[in-house]
Amino acid sequence: MEKRVYWLKSSVVRSDELLEGIIESATDAIIAIDEEHKIILFNPAAEKIFGYQVEEALGKDLSILLPEKVASKHFSFIKEFLKTGDSPVIGKVLEGVARRKNGEDFPIEISRSATKIDDHWIFTAIVRDVTQEKEMERRLLESEKLAAVGIAASRIVHDIKNPLIAIGGFVFSLLKKESSEEKRQKLELILREIKCLEKLLSDISEFAKPLKLEIKEADLTTVCQEAIEIYRPRLEEEGIEIELIAPEKPVKVFLDEARLKEVLFNMFQNALEAMSATGNGKLTVEIVPREQTVQIIIRDTGPGIPEHVLKQLFTPFFTTKKKGTGLGLSISHKIIEAHGGKIKARNYEHGAEFTIELPYRPG
Ligand SMILES: Nc1ncnc2c1ncn2[C@@H]1O[C@H](COP(=O)(O)OP(=O)(O)OP(=O)(O)O)[C@@H](O)[C@H]1O
Numbered sequence: 001m002e003k004r005v006y007w008l009k010s011s012v013v014r015s016d017e018l019l020e021g022i023i024e025s026a027t028d029a030i031i032a033i034d035e036e037h038k039i040i041l042f043n044p045a046a047e048k049i050f051g052y053q054v055e056e057a058l059g060k061d062l063s064i065l066l067p068e069k070v071a072s073k074h075f076s077f078i079k080e081f082l083k084t085g086d087s088p089v090i091g092k093v094l095e096g097v098a099r100r101k102n103g104e105d106f107p108i109e110i111s112r113s114a115t116k117i118d119d120h121w122i123f124t125a126i127v128r129d130v131t132q133e134k135e136m137e138r139r140l141l142e143s144e145k146l147a148a149v150g151i152a153a154s155r156i157v158h159d160i161k162n163p164l165i166a167i168g169g170f171v172f173s174l175l176k177k178e179s180s181e182e183k184r185q186k187l188e189l190i191l192r193e194i195k196c197l198e199k200l201l202s203d204i205s206e207f208a209k210p211l212k213l214e215i216k217e218a219d220l221t222t223v224c225q226e227a228i229e230i231y232r233p234r235l236e237e238e239g240i241e242i243e244l245i246a247p248e249k250p251v252k253v254f255l256d257e258a259r260l261k262e263v264l265f266n267m268f269q270n271a272l273e274a275m276s277a278t279g280n281g282k283l284t285v286e287i288v289p290r291e292q293t294v295q296i297i298i299r300d301t302g303p304g305i306p307e308h309v310l311k312q313l314f315t316p317f318f319t320t321k322k323k324g325t326g327l328g329l330s331i332s333h334k335i336i337e338a339h340g341g342k343i344k345a346r347n348y349e350h351g352a353e354f355t356i357e358l359p360y361r362p363g
């Protein structure tokens with residue numbers, strides 16, 4: 001094949017210097033491997049993205065940069081290419097997953113090429129870390145989804161509310177006139193069920209409304225302490241102990257106190273429901289100030305959260321409970337995000353752990 005030249009030969013640049021400059025300064029990772037799947041080129045951007053120093057990466061099998069499943073498939077693509085001279089992954093921009101030195105898997109965009117030099121094939125990949133783009137996409141989708149649910153929910157609330165109020169009114173007037181004890185009990189039961197439905201409707205419209213926060217400076221320890229004292233009797237009734245671990249100095253944070261308490265109540269209620277089956281649980285609320293954030297870590301000693309539940313925890317109306325609405329955590333999520341914070345869940349060795357992170361400046 002005739003060699004084409006891509007730079008002006010009369011200019012002062014030397015081709016190897018030019019190439020090195022490009023590889024050195026590229027913001028995308030450029031990685032080349034030989035026919036044995038060994039890394040033979042690893043540029044500074046690759047060091048930054050993958051966390052390996054070039055000395056560590058060179059000569060190693062490419063599988064150090066890939067999750068196990070992808071690594072074996074990748075090697076078979078190479079072998080196939082060496083046999084047939086063709087591969088479906090060469091010359092295209094594809095999406096994939098790669099692995100950093102710290103074990104974290106992350107989304108990438110990758111384009112691969114194959115070049116023959118002195119009878120040997122060299123495979124080069126240009127890899128872009130698209131973690132941030134994916135995260136933005138996910139957030140956008142999430143907020144679109146929430147907005148759509150919000151609109152649907154407010155329509156439903158609107159259509160159910162008036163008939164429900166009318167039914168409640170009729171039942172109430174029947175109850176006032178009724179003298180038979182048996183019938184009165186039934187009417188009271190209907191009224192109680194109506195109250196539950198009204199509560200559900202108000203939860204839904206609360207969730208559908210845009211949040212308006214009343215932000216004031218407050219001591220986070222006091223806010224948590226007050227929320228705990230309100231919930232303590234309910235917890236103690238189920239034999240559950242609750243403890244606050246907080247720094248000695250006040251932790252001054254700008255927040256909507258009532259809303260934050262609402263979040264804590266949701267967490268306490270969930271923990272209570274998770275632990276009441278076994279009884280004798282322990283709930284710990286820990287306040288941990290950091291450089292730019294303060295964390296409130298809430299740990300229970302319940303059964304923990306199953307993997308499939310963990311994925312949908314903050315999805316509106318997702319519940320595993322017979323009498324749950326599935327709005328507690330999604331409302332909490334919305335409140336914390338409105339504060340510019342984050343809320344995360346995971347399991348620790350004795351149960352479920354929720355971490356609320358709020359913006360904070362130590363001072
Ligand atoms: N501390 C916890 N331990 C185990 N599972 C939990 C815990 N907190 C939440 N969950 C799981 O997450 C689900 C969603 O919680 P969320 O508070 O949003 O809704 P809910 O409690 O089911 O209903 P609602 O709060 O609206 O009455 C629960 O149904 C439960 O399966």
Ligand SMILES: [Mg+2]
Nearest residue numbers: 266270328329
């Ligand atoms: Mg709940």
